[in-house]
Amino acid sequence: MKDTHKHKGMRNNLAEIVAAKGVTDKKVLEAIKTIPRHLFLDSGFEDHAYQDKAFPIGADQTISQPYTVAFQSELLEVKPNAKILEIGTGSGYQTAVLLHLRAKVYTIERQLELFKTTRLFFNKMHYRPKKMIFGDGYKGLPEEAPFDGIIVTAGAPEVPRPLLSQLKVGGRLVIPVGVDEQIMTLFERKSEKEFEKKEFGSFRFVPLLEDKN
Ligand code: SAH
Numbered sequence: 001m002k003d004t005h006k007h008k009g010m011r012n013n014l015a016e017i018v019a020a021k022g023v024t025d026k027k028v029l030e031a032i033k034t035i036p037r038h039l040f041l042d043s044g045f046e047d048h049a050y051q052d053k054a055f056p057i058g059a060d061q062t063i064s065q066p067y068t069v070a071f072q073s074e075l076l077e078v079k080p081n082a083k084i085l086e087i088g089t090g091s092g093y094q095t096a097v098l099l100h101l102r103a104k105v106y107t108i109e110r111q112l113e114l115f116k117t118t119r120l121f122f123n124k125m126h127y128r129p130k131k132m133i134f135g136d137g138y139k140g141l142p143e144e145a146p147f148d149g150i151i152v153t154a155g156a157p158e159v160p161r162p163l164l165s166q167l168k169v170g171g172r173l174v175i176p177v178g179v180d181e182q183i184m185t186l187f188e189r190k191s192e193k194e195f196e197k198k199e200f201g202s203f204r205f206v207p208l209l210e211d212k213n
Helices: 005-020 025-033 066-078 093-100 112-125 161-165
Strands: 055-058 059-064 083-087 104-109 129-135 147-152 167-177 183-189 195-203
Touching: 005 025, 005 066, 025 066, 025 093, 066 093, 066 147, 066 167, 066 183, 066 195, 083 093, 093 104, 093 112, 093 161, 104 167, 112 129, 161 167
Parallel strands: 083 104, 083 147, 104 129, 147 167
Antiparallel strands: 055 059, 167 183, 183 195
16 A cells, blocks of 8 residues: 555645644644554555544454544643553554654553564664554553653553553653443652642543453
8 A cells, every 4th residue: 555645645634633623733644644544454444544533443443533542642642752652552543642642652552463563664664663562551651660651551450550650750641441332531740659640531441451460
């Protein structure tokens, strides 16, 4: 598959839709205009790529809705060179947005097939996260902590404690919390012991699964 003027036009349109829903961060909207989302889907589903919808990517998982990706990215307030941990690599689209925002990205995926497919795709596209990890994001990534930001792209029944403890003071955790439906939740670490919590609208994600072994 190629990236053409037609795709570029559809992306500009998608960015307008996302902006109309309330996303104002120019860099995030620029990322939507730039990243060829159709290449993150299996060929044949190209027509779906620039609608503001989630879409199946195999292994019972979905690529998040563009608005959701944009909203979470905006809440994360990514600064250039920020060290960001992403839980739930999936198709890699959110990862690509973070890279576009010039973050140093560490991303974890627990589905082996998706992990492998996305790793190959990233090599082909020359997308360069700092690390792609196959494993359970519930535990975070203690060996690389602390992080300026942590973003969870699956619905968490509860907030994994390790993620809060792996934030820098001043760092932000953006996580959808809930079982059937999730409330987008932002935790800002104010000091070693204090976190400020803010809640935003409701969303629907595939579940964040904990590996019990
Ligand atoms: N950011 C992705 C979202 C994919 S859906 C995208 O836009 O494509 C959420 C992903 O989280 C799925 O790929 C799922 O396998 C993964 N996931 C669920 N629980 C996880 C866990 N405990 N650790 C890491 N990844 C997890």
